[in-house]
Amino acid sequence: MTNAATFYVTHGGAVRGAVTMPGDKSVSHRSVLFGGIAEGITEVDNFLESEDCLATLGAMRAMGVRIARPSAGRVVVEGVGLHGLRAPTHALDMGNAGTAMRLSMGLLAGQAFDATLVGDPSLTRRPMERAATPLRQMGAVIATSAGRPPVTIRGGQALQGIEYTLEVASAQVKSAILIAGLYATGTTIVHEPAVTRDHTERMLRAFGVPVASAGGRIALSGGQPLKSTQLTVPGDISSSAFFIVAGLLAADGPFLIRNVGINPTRTGILDILALMGADIRILNRRLAGDEPVADLEVHRSALRGIDVPEHLVPLAIDEFPILFVAAALAKGTTRVTGAEELRVKESDRIAVMAEGLLQLGADATATPDGMIIHGGTLHGGQVTSHGDHRIAMAFAIAALRSSGDIAIGDVANVATSFPGFADLARGAGLSVQETR
Ligand code: S3P
Numbered sequence: 258m259t260n261a262a263t264f265y266v267t268h269g270g271a272v273r274g275a276v277t278m279p280g281d282k283s284v285s286h287r288s289v290l291f292g293g294i295a296e297g298i299t300e301v302d303n304f305l306e307s308e309d310c311l312a313t314l315g316a317m318r319a320m321g322v323r324i325a326r327p328s329a330g331r332v333v334v335e336g337v338g339l340h341g342l343r344a345p346t347h348a349l350d351m352g353n354a355g356t357a358m359r360l361s362m363g364l365l366a367g368q369a370f371d372a373t374l375v376g377d378p379s380l381t382r383r384p385m386e387r388a389a390t391p392l393r394q395m396g397a398v399i400a401t402s403a404g405r406p407p408v409t410i411r412g413g414q415a416l417q418g419i420e421y422t423l424e425v426a427s428a429q430v431k432s433a434i435l436i437a438g439l440y441a442t443g444t445t446i447v448h449e450p451a452v453t454r455d456h457t458e459r460m461l462r463a464f465g466v467p468v469a470s471a472g473g474r475i476a477l478s479g480g481q482p483l484k485s486t487q488l489t490v491p492g493d494i495s496s497s498a499f500f501i502v503a504g505l506l507a508a509d510g511p512f513l514i515r516n517v518g519i520n521p522t523r524t525g526i527l528d529i530l531a532l533m534g535a536d537i538r539i540l541n542r543r544l545a546g547d548e549p550v551a552d553l554e555v556h557r558s559a560l561r562g563i564d565v566p567e568h569l570v571p572l573a574i575d576e577f578p579i580l581f582v583a584a585a586l587a588k589g590t591t592r593v594t595g596a597e598e599l600r601v602k603e604s605d606r607i608a609v610m611a612e613g614l615l616q617l618g619a620d621a622t623a624t625p626d627g628m629i630i631h632g633g634t635l636h637g638g639q640v641t642s643h644g645d646h647r648i649a650m651a652f653a654i655a656a657l658r659s660s661g662d663i664a665i666g667d668v669a670n671v672a673t674s675f676p677g678f679a680d681l682a683r684g685a686g687l688s689v690q691e692t693r
Contacts, residue, residue, distance in 0.1 A: 278492030292334030297485030363433030367440025504555030525572025637661020
């Protein structure tokens with residue numbers, strides 16, 4: 258959605274001290290979805306109260322799940338059991354959230370009632386057949402609008418387990434199939450062409466459902482109840498990526514990022530930055546429930562361009578906007594290939610990042626599946642995020658090393674994943690003003 262909210266970021270400066278990361282978006286979505294269909298009360302700590310996750314929470318409430326939010330980051334879900342959801346009285350609005358929509362398609366495929374899923378203009382442009390196709394093979398009746406939302410799911414279908422190889426490496430599609438598999442007879446098996454985030458598998462196990470996972474094959478048996486549990490959401494490594502790159506570009510001494518989820522299916526950003534010469538130290542490794550977390554100590558580093566290994570792309574898929582900024586300020590050439598999925602995110606992140614980087618004087622060429630960036634310097638200027646939260650935040654960080662101030666338009670959607678970003682960035686030393 259186009260809107261007037263703008264970030265004005267004064268150029269230069271440094272970051273210092275410590276920041277603590279808010280809860281992970283992917284894990285927060287799953288916590289209320291699985292808590293809602295579990296038997297008993299699930300308590301969640303450090304839930305990310307962003308617009309995207311609140312869309313999933315709102316959808317579960319609309320289907321009759323009582324969910325209390327007694328204090329910041331704490332959510333108490335009164336699970337209704339696998340078959341206890343009720344028909345919503347209106348279309349379920351998933352806002353900007355692809356995860357909310359695709360996971361809900363899997364959930365709704367197994368219900369006794371009909372439901373319709375809608376979203377904002379960005380989500381309404383995004384492909385949904387990738388989830389609808391395997392769900393139909395399981396017996397679901399799903400209509401999309403020329404492949405896109407609105408999506409209508411007709412209830413009352415008997416689902417059967419399938420064995421399915423994903424066409425794109427997508428954790429959302431994998432999760433939709435596994436969630437539908439809970440409602441299916443027999444075994445549901447997903448093969449993934451490359452490793453994708455495994456939060457669904459880990460969390461289902463926390464809810465007492467055995468999930469077998471080895472060598473890119475994930476399997477579960479249908480009809481098993483979820484047993485309520487206690488969850489602590491790890492900090493979001495995708496949100497921390499902005500602060501990691503800020504520290505690499507402009508830390509004034511060691512810069513500490515606390516409570517970062519380091520699930521190995523999410524740490525592609527750390528591996529890619531390490532190849533670029535980043536000095537990031539992983540301290541205080543521990544567990545938040547079933548997810549590993551750590552604190553990251555970031556040191557200012559001279560980054561160099563690299564050819565990003567393609568196997569790391571799905572493990573860093575949400576971090577490319579800020580990686581492109583890092584590459585534009587690195588020495589030498591960075592080539593990203595095999596990243597065509599970026600074209601169907603909240604915006605076309607290849608086109609939108611190339612447009613903004615060019616406006617700031619970078620030498621960046623968009624390719625069908627990535628970008629070629631000859632690193633150098635950035636000047637100030639005006640860019641637009643095209644309503645994409647991660648693009649807005651990436652260009653805010655770029656101002657730490659640009660030679661002039663940067664104005665970023667259309668930034669209201671930062672609240673979809675990181676509502677406190679501007680405050681946290683100011684606390685760390687960035688000079689960000691937000692006008693509405
Ligand atoms: C997500 C999976 C990824 C990611 C998205 C969150 C998830 O999407 O980009 O932000 O929570 O499963 P894909 O499944 O399309 O790769």
